[in-house]
Amino acid sequence: MKKLVVIFSLLLVLTACGAKNNAGGNGGAEGESSERTTVKVGLTGSESKVWSYIADEAAKEGIDVELVFFDSYPLPNAALASGEIDLNNFQHKSYLEKEVAQHGYDLTVLGETVIAPLGIYSNQLKDVSEIKDGDKIIIPDDVTNGGRALLLLEANGLIEVDDAAGYTPTLKDVTNPRNFDIVELAANNTPAALAEAPLVVINSGVAVDAGMIPTQTALVLEDAAVGDSPYINVIVARTEDKDKPELKRLVEIYHTDKVKAITEEETKGSSIPVW
Structure with a gap:
């Protein structure tokens, strides 16, 4: 009888130890932490x-x-x-x-x-050169991407930008001899502006989210030199x-x-x- 009591007690101890290990142990394969x-x-x-x-x-x-x-x-x-x-x-x-x-x-x-690379897009024109004097151009409204857009327009002969403005020119730094109506718009809303404006400058990621393929859809892409x-x-x-x-x-x-x-x-x- 005493032997049976001892065996039963040992089983209880082993069962308790096993439960403790499962509750507070590694929770998976050996050496794998359960902390997340x-x-x-x-x-x-x-x-x-x-x-x-x-x-x-x-x-x-x-x-x-x-x-x-x-x-x-x-x-x-x-x-x-x-x-x-x-x-x-x-x-x-x-x-x-x-x-x-x-x-x-x-x-x-x-x-x-x-x-x-930033791009110039259009649903109305096949080439940037087709834009008419006084036409509307949409650009992103944040300082850096807006400035980047202005530099892209300058690179394509549409406006002139004061060199002193560096990478972040604003509209006050622009000479606009063809009197384009340059309108700033939240970057994520620029694709929708393609329905009303002949030219729209759109961030690459925003263009992709709108279902476009920049390398195929854009009239012009920014020179994206890495370095x-x-x-x-x-x-x-x-x-x-x-x-x-x-x-x-x-x-x-x-x-x-x-x-x-x-x-x-x-x-x-x-x-x-x-x-």
């Missing part, structure tokens, strides 16, 4: 095959990526600075510099991604978080050949990887 961390990534548009792939890959390593989409350019940096998201990837260097200077954000570039271009897009974090391993790991996953291939497919070759 969530990273919220701010983007513009409505979807991203690149970041969906990165999210899938990161999940295998215990990093849960939540994609947060914004419909206006100023929002992702404000959300990042306030702690609503952990990273964003929607802007080029020049835009980031202007936002930091204007709002005092303490943000840091973690990695470079692509350069996406020290201020128009290289970047992944950005709060400066205080720049050394977090989970954020660095997402950048590493981005900088792979697989992401290059997805970028080529998703943007139809209109976004050029720079890593």
Whole structure:
């Protein structure tokens, strides 16, 4: 009888130990941590095959990526600075510099991604030269992309821009001898303006989101020379978080050949990887 009591007691101990290990142990294969961390990534548009792939890959390593989409350019940096998201990837260097200077954000570039040439589009004309004096031209209304658009119009002989304005000229820096009606519009709304304006300058990513293929649809694409271009897009974090391993790991996953291939497919070759 005593032997039976001892055996029964041992079984209870072993069962309890097994339950404890299952409840508070590794929760999976040996050596695999059950601890997970969530990273919220701010983007513009409505979807991203690149970041969906990165999210899938990161999940295998215990990093849960939540994609947060914004419909206006100023929002992702404000959300990042306030702690609503952990990273964003929607802007080029020049835009980031202007936002930091204007709002005092303490943000840091973690990695470079692509350069996406700005384009001139039209549903009415087959060539930029067909535009008539006084016609309407739509450009993005944010400082950097608006300035970039003005420089593209100058490069195509439509206006003149004061060299002293650098990369970010505004309408006050423009000489407009043909009296074009140059109208500024939120970047995400520029594709809709093709119904009313002979020429519209559209960001590459916005054009792709609207169903266009910039390398085929645009009348003219910006010269997208890679190097020290201020128009290289970047992944950005709060400066205080720049050394977090989970954020660095997402950048590493981005900088792979697989992401290059997805970028080529998703943007139809209109976004050029720079890593």
